[in-house]
Each structure stands twice: as C-alpha cells, then as structure tokens.
Amino acid sequence: MERYEKRRLSAKSKIARKLQITSEEVQTAFPSAGLDFLTSILDISHQVKDWNTILEILDQARQLRYNKKPERVSQVAEWTPWDAKRAKDIIAQAITARSDSTTISSTAVGTSAAQTQCYSSSTAISLSDENVNTSGQRVHVIFCGVSRYRDLVEENSDFISIQIDPAYSSYGDKLLQRFTLEYLCELERTLGRGLVASHQYQFVVHQTVVAMIAAENTGLVSLELHGMKWVSDMVMKHGFASHVADVAAEKVVVFAPWDSDYISDKITEDFYMQMQEATAFHRNLSLYPSRDENYAEGHKLLDIAALDGIARRPGTPPKAKPQRRVTYFHQEYIKSLDDFGEIRVMMCGDDIIEVSRTQWITTTTRDKPRRKLHARAFNLDDDLSWFSSDPEERKGKYSELEAFCVFWRRALIEFFEVTRNFESARVGLRLDIGISPNGDFCINEFPRWFGANWFSEQIRGPGSTEIARKWGERLAQEISRR
Numbered sequence: 001m002e003r004y005e006k007r008r009l010s011a012k013s014k015i016a017r018k019l020q021i022t023s024e025e026v027q028t029a030f031p032s033a034g035l036d037f038l039t040s041i042l043d044i045s046h047q048v049k050d051w052n053t054i055l056e057i058l059d060q061a062r063q064l065r066y067n068k069k070p071e072r073v074s075q076v077a078e079w080t081p082w083d084a085k086r087a088k089d090i091i092a093q094a095i096t097a098r099s100d101s102t103t104i105s106s107t108a109v110g111t112s113a114a115q116t117q118c119y120s121s122s123t124a125i126s127l128s129d130e131n132v133n134t135s136g137q138r139v140h141v142i143f144c145g146v147s148r149y150r151d152l153v154e155e156n157s158d159f160i161s162i163q164i165d166p167a168y169s170s171y172g173d174k175l176l177q178r179f180t181l182e183y184l185c186e187l188e189r190t191l192g193r194g195l196v197a198s199h200q201y202q203f204v205v206h207q208t209v210v211a212m213i214a215a216e217n218t219g220l221v222s223l224e225l226h227g228m229k230w231v232s233d234m235v236m237k238h239g240f241a242s243h244v245a246d247v248a249a250e251k252v253v254v255f256a257p258w259d260s261d262y263i264s265d266k267i268t269e270d271f272y273m274q275m276q277e278a279t280a281f282h283r284n285l286s287l288y289p290s291r292d293e294n295y296a297e298g299h300k301l302l303d304i305a306a307l308d309g310i311a312r313r314p315g316t317p318p319k320a321k322p323q324r325r326v327t328y329f330h331q332e333y334i335k336s337l338d339d340f341g342e343i344r345v346m347m348c349g350d351d352i353i354e355v356s357r358t359q360w361i362t363t364t365t366r367d368k369p370r371r372k373l374h375a376r377a378f379n380l381d382d383d384l385s386w387f388s389s390d391p392e393e394r395k396g397k398y399s400e401l402e403a404f405c406v407f408w409r410r411a412l413i414e415f416f417e418v419t420r421n422f423e424s425a426r427v428g429l430r431l432d433i434g435i436s437p438n439g440d441f442c443i444n445e446f447p448r449w450f451g452a453n454w455f456s457e458q459i460r461g462p463g464s465t466e467i468a469r470k471w472g473e474r475l476a477q478e479i480s481r482r
Contacts, residue, residue, distance in 0.1 A: 004035065011038035011042055012038060015045055019049065021051050025051070029055060031078075032078065034081070037081050037083070044057075044084070044087060044088060044091065058083055058087050060090065061086035061087040064185070070200050070201070071200060086181075089167040092170060137219070137220065139252075139253060140221065140249035140251070140253070141222070141254075143209075143224065143226060143255045144256040145209065146194075146231065146258045147192075147228070148260045149194045151193045151194065152193060152195070153198075159454070160454065161206055161207065163203070163463055164176070164184065164203050164205055165201060166202075168463075172465075175465050176463075178213055178217070185198070187209070190226070190227060191209065195208075195227055207456060207467070208257060209225070211468040211469070211475065212225065215472040217473075218473050218477070220476040221253075228263060232263070232267055235267050235271050240271075241274065241280070244278045244282045245278075250284060252284065253285075253288050253479050256288075256289075259298065259451055288423075288479065289423065290420055293424060298451075303445065303446060306412060306421070306422070310408075316411070334434055335437075337444060338360065341357055343378060343441075344358055344375075344433070345405045345430065346428065346454065346467065347405060350410070352402060352405060353467060353471075356375050356376060356377055356458065357383050358373055359374050360372070360373055360374075375458040377458075381394065384398060404433075404441045408431060412425050412429075413425050429447065429449055430452040432445050432446065454467045454468065
C-alpha cells in the first residue's frame with residue numbers, strides 16, 4: 001500500500017512539472033484519484049499543455065458519466081479512469097479536426113470539450129441555423145422521425161440499427177466523421193432513444209438517421225432532424241405552416257417514414273391535414289413518402305395487386321409470371337420460404353447494392369423452442385448449390401436473379417395504375433425473393449427502402465454505414481432533380 005501511494009504521489013509530481021503548476025494544485029484537483037486515472041492525465045499532459053483546459057475537458061467527461069451511467073463504473077467517485085478515457089476521446093477528435101496542428105491549443109480543445117454536453121434541447125439539429133433559411137441549397141429536408149422502437153438498446157433493433165463508437169468515428173470516412181461524441185449526444189437528446197441511443201461507450205443509431213446525414217453530406221440538400229416529440233408538439237400547436245413558411249429554400253421536402261404504434265391515429269391524421277394546409281405557405285412543398293405510398297407500404301394489399309397486374313401484362317417475361325392463377329390475396333404455404341428462406345435484394349436505383357439471405361432458425365432455450373430470423377450476406381456458391389454444382393451455371397442463375405430484380409423494380413415504377421404508390425422505388429427498395437417449386441425466383445414482398453430492414457451489421461459487419469450512405473445519397477439526388 002505504501003508503494004502504491006508513492007507511485008500516486010510521483011504521478012502527481014510529474015503532472016505538475018509537465019504543466020508547470022504546483023503539486024498542491026494537482027492534489028487539490030485529484031485528492032483521492034487512483035493511479036490509473038493519474039497515469040492517463042499524465043498522458044494527456046503531453047498533448048494538452050494548459051492545466052485549466054485539461055480540467056475543463058475532464059469535467060465534461062465526468063458530466064457525461066453522470067448522464068450516461070455506464071455499467072460497472074462508479075457514479076459516486078469524484079474521478080474514475082472512465083473519465084480520463086473519455087477525455088482522451090474528446091482530445092483525439094479535436095486533433096483529427098485540426099490535423100494541421102501538432103498540438104492542441106487551449107481554445108481549440110476548450111471549444112471541443114464544451115460541445116460534449118448532452119443538451120436537453122427540443123429544437124432541430126442542423127449544421128447551423130443557416131441551414132433552415134439561407135444555406136443556399138435549393139432543397140431543404142425536414143426529417144420527422146417516428147421509430148417503431150421506444151429504445152433501440154432495450155428492444156431488438158439489430159436489423160435496423162448501426163453501432164457507432166465516437167472514439168473511432170474520426171478515423172472513418174466522411175460520413176462516419178460526422179458522428180462525434182457531442183453530435184451523437186445531441187442527436188440522442190433531440191431525437192429520442194427510439195432513433196439514437198447510447199449504450200456504454202457506443203451509440204446505437206437508426207439506419208434512416210444515418211441515411212439522412214449521408215444525404216446532407218452530398219451538399220445537394222440542407223437538413224433538419226426531428227423526433228416524435230417535436231412532431232407531436234408541432235401538430236398540437238398547429239405549427240407546421242409557420243415553420244415551413246420560414247424556409248427560404250426553393251423546395252421543401254418533409255420526410256416522414258412512419259412505421260410505429262407509438263404515435264396516435266389522431267396525431268397522424270392531423271399531421272397529414274396540416275401538411276396539406278402548409279402548401280399554402282410554401283409554393284413547392286412535398287411530403288415523402290406520400291400518404292398513399294406510406295399506406296401501401298404498411299398494408300401490402302395494394303402491392304399484391306400491383307404484382308398481379310404486372311404479371312397479367314403480355315410483355316411480362318414468362319419467368320416473372322406466376323405458374324398458377326393470379327390472385328389478389330392468398331395464404332398459400334410455400335415450403336421453400338420455410339426451408340431455404342428468402343434472398344433479400346437491396347436495390348439503389350437499378351443497382352443491386354447488397355444481397356442477403358435470411359432463414360428462420362429454431363433454437364431451444366430452457367426447453368422451449370424459439371424461432372429467430374438469421375440474416376447474413378448472400379454466398380453464391382453456398383446459396384445456389386441447390387441449383388447446380390457447376391460454378392458457371394450458378395453464376396448464370398445469379399445473373400437471372402439480377403435481371404429478375406431489375407425488371408420488377410422498373411415495372412413497379414412504370415405501373416401506370418398506381419404510380420403514386422411506388423414513387424420511392426426510384427430511390428430504392430428491397431425485393432424479398434423466394435424459390436418456387438420449379439426453381440424459378442418469385443417475389444414474396446418488396447418493402448420500400450425507407451420501410452425495410454437493411455441488415456447493415458449482419459451483412460457488412462458492426463458499424464457499417466455503407467448501405468445507409470448509398471440510399472441517403474440516392475435520396476438527395478432524386479429529390480434535388482425533381
């Protein structure tokens with residue numbers, strides 16, 4: 001114990017010498033701090049030369065501990081190693097943001113540290129207030145996010161969420177670099193844990209939020225992000241018209257991809273009514289997806305009717321037609337959907353950006369069978385082995401799958417009877433493909449891109465934003481060219 005105390009005193013002395021302050025100042029700031037914490041502070045002192053700046057960063061990190069309550073970390077200790085680690089993360093982000101500098105000035109780090117607070121703001125998030133009024137972009141997007149989950153961490157949201165660690169995001173691509181600790185914390189406060197939720201050192205982010213930020217990154221659109229509380233409040237006070245009237249952009253797109261039981265039918269009805277009224281206050285206001293398409297996405301009957309209508313056409317390829325009588329609604333049991341599962345083909349425009357295979361797997365927990373959906377990346381050799389043992393024939397079958405998907409996407413967009421129900425297919429959709437008894441491909445359903453599970457982490461691995469980026473960029477291109 002005596003040896004440990006000597007090492008603590010030695011660390012404090014080294015910190016004092018490095019920062020050119022007295023040992024008493026260090027003792028006053030960290031009277032009972034452990035050796036691990038002090039060693040980390042000594043490391044920090046090699047990067048940040050200003051004592052007051054270090055204290056400010058540490059205070060912000062400690063406040064983050066109080067707010068996030070990480071597991072197995074004391075909430076009563078004055079200082080913990082967790083605080084020092086978070087402080088290092090803040091500094092690392094500041095260094096990355098100012099890579100032309102070998103050290104960090106007190107002003108630079110002080111600014112970065114001050115931004116790490118989780119503000120309890122109910123306002124929108126944007127790069128600046130100018131984004132709403134005078135950013136110069138022709139198109140402004142108002143994202144009204146309503147999640148099917150109350151909490152992404154506590155509920156099983158694996159298929160629609162992406163884990164992001166702010167400590168490493170600064171080393172990623174342009175999109176990942178947006179997700180700094182302070183920005184993620186602000187997103188969580190503003191959008192709610194149904195769209196962004198902190199968990200230990202990471203954040204779980206809804207796929208659509210990532211896509212919207214990717215859309216903004218293109219520079220084609222400006223963006224404001226809102227959660228369910230803001231939407232409900234705006235509906236209650238009848239505030240959408242005045243909000244839209246203040247937007248100076250040439251075009252306003254309200255993006256409301258709702259698929260949730262957590263918002264009342266009355267709020268939903270009033271929202272659509274107020275959107276219609278708001279068109280009187282901005283000459284170029286549109287709702288995406290349209291009310292008709294949002295309804296079609298949720299109820300599926302119109303989708304089934306469209307598939308049947310296209311299948312009846314003389315020009316539809318034989319392999320795209322059903323082998324039996326066309327029906328608007330059926331409850332036919334297709335064994336391969338249970339045995340083989342489904343091939344999920346994600347299309348961005350006519351491009352196939354990802355292919356996955358899903359299967360229902362039965363597991364036994366405490367002697368009770370449980371079915372769970374398993375998703376993984378599609379493997380041509382393994383997943384088409386039922387068709388042929390010849391690699392070239394399997395490639396040919398995969399080419400058939402690609403052509404099948406391109407045909408159906410184009411056919412849905414051009415389906416003149418209900419074009420308004422498939423407008424979002426211009427951005428993308430996910431075709432869920434089964435195998436018919438005679439080995440042909442058949443469509444089970446086709447969730448639109450905004451309503452589909454993307455399986456980002458199951459296909460690409462933890463933290464992957466690739467699918468979200470492609471669909472977000474495509475959205476920006478599509479709505480800015482109209």
